[in-house]
Amino acid sequence: MADLTFKISAHSASPAKTVVKARNFQIIVDEPADLGGSNEGPNPVEYVLASLAGCLNVMGHVVAGEMGFELRGVKIDISGDLNPARLFGKSFDERAGYKNIEVKMTPDCDADKATLEKWIEVVDNRCPVSDNISNTTPVQIKLA
């Protein structure tokens, strides 16, 4: 299959608020007041978790279909811990981003536990967002 290219274009509405255009959609990214923003939208690291949830939903349905069971729906809860010390320049002992991300999937279906354990393994292996978080991906940042 041919590669797909995805693009966004963004500008700062303030030091904490970013207006992002993805095709015909607008995404507002902001920070809560205690992180210096105007709290007009989820913050960047919350969007990372939302991306993962969206991808796991799609992959969950694709893989359930392949495995031959009906997935009537799925609930996905995700949490992650990060230490803001590097972000604020207070300490460089810890990494900047999430140290770990935990996902709880609650599928609405009649499959047995062994089938669902296999389902999760395949979903994780083929989910683009899970791959980009779990593994290394080159990010090249250049000045225009």
Added chain:
Amino acid sequence: MADLTFKISAHSASPAKTVVKARNFQIIVDEPADLGGSNEGPNPVEYVLASLAGCLNVMGHVVAGEMGFELRGVKIDISGDLNPARLFGKSFDERAGYKNIEVKMTPDCDADKATLEKWIEVVDNRCPVSDNISNTTPVQIKLA
């Protein structure tokens, strides 16, 4: 500094559409029609790029302030390539997610090129989302 925990809760509105709750915000994730969705929102991998843009804006302003130049604003364009073969189960030769992500930053400021090259290096080093994409992060997926 103490760790911060971020959380989202999501449910499938359809096999391609996910409704995500992050604090008091709702995020709609969907796929375009050609990827099997109802095109009611950006897709998961577009949100990954939006997260990165939002994080680079915040960090860009934090670091400019530390370096002593005025950043009046910044434009951020991001693109990434991925091959959908693994996602669709057609081939396992390539990874599932983005193979590379390219970011073009257009800062509105009077700093010289050497200062801005240093600025980008520090921003990249301290940006949580850039860290989570560039480096490995454990993602634990469990059944509820």
